[in-house]
Amino acid sequence: MTDGMAIDLARGAITVGILVGAPVLGLGLLVGLVVSLLQATTQVNEQTLTFVPKILAMLAAVALFGPWMLHELTDYAAGTLALLSRLGEGGP
Numbered sequence: 001m002t003d004g005m006a007i008d009l010a011r012g013a014i015t016v017g018i019l020v021g022a023p024v025l026g027l028g029l030l031v032g033l034v035v036s037l038l039q040a041t042t043q044v045n046e047q048t049l050t051f052v053p054k055i056l057a058m059l060a061a062v063a064l065f066g067p068w069m070l071h072e073l074t075d076y077a078a079g080t081l082a083l084l085s086r087l088g089e090g091g092p
Contacts, residue, residue, distance in 0.1 A: 024061045031057040
């Protein structure tokens with residue numbers, strides 16, 4: 001395995017990780033922003049009020065995007081394992 005192949009594998013892993021995590025983190029960020037604006041408007045500063053909606057939104061995002069996330073991860077893993085098996089046989 002060359003240095004370039006190792007860098008490509010690492011770049012692909014980082015890309016897939018960001019791509020898979022983005023919907024859940026983005027929705028959590030959006031709900032957190034909305035709850036913070038609501039708290040600032042109503043001047044209710046309850047700490048637990050921010051966590052419960054974010055957790056529920058992130059669980060909903062995992063339920064909604066879960067099949068797509070699993071598909072992306074399995075595609076990347078299958079591609080990586082296929083590449084490693086080809087390297088084990090002596091081919092590029």
